[in-house]
Amino acid sequence: MVIHRETLEERVIRSRDDNDLVNSLIKEFKPFIASVAQKRVGRYLEYGVDDELSVGLLAFREAIRSFKEGRARFLSFARMVISMRLIDYYRKLDNNFEVLGDEENQDLWDRQSVEVYQLENDEEDLKAEVIRYSDLLSRWGIDMVELARVSPRNGELRKTYQEIARKIAGHQALLNSFMETKRIPIKELQKDFPIHRKKLERGRIYIIAMILAITSGFSYMDIGRGGE
Amino acid sequence: MRAVVIEIHKHYCIAVTADGRFVKQHIEQGELEIGDEITIEAGHFVPGRDWIKTLAIAAAAIAVIGFGSWGMFRVFGWYTPQGGAQAAARDSAGEEMEEAVMMAAEEATAEEAPAEAEAAVQEEDLAMEMEQVEEVPSGPGQVDGDFNLELGDVGEPVEIVAGNLLFLYWVAESEEGVELLLIIEELDPELAFTGYIEAVVLTPLGEVAGSRSFDLQEFKRGERLQEFIPLNESQGTLNIIINGVFE
Numbered sequence: 109m110v111i112h113r114e115t116l117e118e119r120v121i122r123s124r125d126d127n128d129l130v131n132s133l134i135k136e137f138k139p140f141i142a143s144v145a146q147k148r149v150g151r152y153l154e155y156g157v158d159d160e161l162s163v164g165l166l167a168f169r170e171a172i173r174s175f176k177e178g179r180a181r182f183l184s185f186a187r188m189v190i191s192m193r194l195i196d197y198y199r200k201l202d203n204n205f206e207v208l209g210d211e212e213n214q215d216l217w218d219r220q221s222v223e224v225y226q227l228e229n230d231e232e233d234l235k236a237e238v239i240r241y242s243d244l245l246s247r248w249g250i251d252m253v254e255l256a257r258v259s260p261r262n263g264e265l266r267k268t269y270q271e272i273a274r275k276i277a278g279h280q281a282l283l284n285s286f287m288e289t290k291r292i293p294i295k296e297l298q299k300d301f302p303i304h305r306k307k308l309e310r311g312r313i314y315i316i317a318m319i320l321a322i323t324s325g326f327s328y329m330d331i332g333r334g335g336e
Numbered sequence: 337m338r339a340v341v342i343e344i345h346k347h348y349c350i351a352v353t354a355d356g357r358f359v360k361q362h363i364e365q366g367e368l369e370i371g372d373e374i375t376i377e378a379g380h381f382v383p384g385r386d387w388i389k390t391l392a393i394a395a396a397a398i399a400v401i402g403f404g405s406w407g408m409f410r411v412f413g414w415y416t417p418q419g420g421a422q423a424a425a426r427d428s429a430g431e432e433m434e435e436a437v438m439m440a441a442e443e444a445t446a447e448e449a450p451a452e453a454e455a456a457v458q459e460e461d462l463a464m465e466m467e468q469v470e471e472v473p474s475g476p477g478q479v480d481g482d483f484n485l486e487l488g489d490v491g492e493p494v495e496i497v498a499g500n501l502l503f504l505y506w507v508a509e510s511e512e513g514v515e516l517l518l519i520i521e522e523l524d525p526e527l528a529f530t531g532y533i534e535a536v537v538l539t540p541l542g543e544v545a546g547s548r549s550f551d552l553q554e555f556k557r558g559e560r561l562q563e564f565i566p567l568n569e570s571q572g573t574l575n576i577i578i579n580g581v582f583e
Contacts, residue, residue, distance in 0.1 A: 139343060139344070139370050140369070140370045140371070142344070143341075143344050143368065143369040143370040144369055146344065146365065146366045146369075147366055147367070147368065147369050148366075149366060150365065150366035151365045151366045152344075152345075152346040152347075152365040152366065231371075234340065234371055234373075235369075235370065235371030236371075237371075238340055238341075238342050238370055238371040239370060239371065241342065242342045242343060242370070252342060252343040252350040252358070253343075253345075253350060253360065255350070255358050256350050256358040256359055256360045257360075259356075259357055259358035259359070260357075261357070263355075266355070266356060266357065270356055314358075317358070318356060321356070328340050328352070328354060329352065329354055329355070329356050330354050330355060330356070331356050
């Protein structure tokens, strides 16, 4: 059986005529929108505080509506639209801001378009994967700062937890039970892994993060391929 | 080490490495985008805030093991050849007392055994979950390496394991000025370190703000080095050089 994983571009096209799907995409991509805006303005921005992020959200919505499949990767396109709308925003704020003529404005669009469209596809794929994975963790209630805190620094312990995650992800019954209960099947695991119960419980958040990495196909990590 | 940024905060980001390690990394504002790949220097990290818990667990583990050993000594002290001879010399009232003590001791030992096992697990986890410096391998043998550590915020301790040594340090501010408190301990009970350790604090401009060096002979578990290094400012890098042998 061939499993088709929907690309981000396909999702965008499918979402376009459904407000709920558009809102869901925007919610998922809020961290990305913020990071693009921050990089553009060169400082940290906060939702509800900085107007630039409202501009970014509107621009992202505009990007979803106006995206044309086949011309570019969606993230490149969205990044460009956010950047341009921020320029517009600053231009309106500051009367001294250098206003470009229509021709120059078009040049800028074209120049930026060429620049962003030339980004490596792999890089865009990775970004899309990171956003999807990050959203998944957040939907499971996993706080990233906490995850970094409990992430094992010791390589051996990390490998053990990853092996456990692979075991769960690769075993249909265990995976179903995990997805339904959101709990790690400790008793079943202890048959195969001579590991102290406390240590398993302590690694809970990390193991869940690893299972989600495997099941969501987060390719940056080697975890799904056995760590090698 | 390469890592991909998965979340951005005001002064730091969370990134994940290809081998599945989630790290908190200091960044400049507006520098990165989610999904960007960054390089993380080994041993260069923003400190965690769980040091109080860590130290509390360590103290609890030491206390349980300490009291456990004391209890065992009390119990088995009666049954050493010398203790036995003394017991034989006692009258029957003494024997009854010994029996009562023995029963009490057996009860106490039964209660202490799981606690000691738990403490051992906690102590093992403690060492395993600390930040490890990859340039300095653990176990016996020659070590010759150096690594950089970021000074944490004032009053925020940082702990890191290099080889078999634990480095604990924090920046302290007082009326006299800014100082770095550095504590070094051996972790492996079966190994001792002979050699030298040099700690150099560099300012953000790369100038030496202060340094200390230690010549050590069979530095073993239970011993502790503790030094204050005066600093000009609270920001900078702590460069540690280790050269010697664990045996």
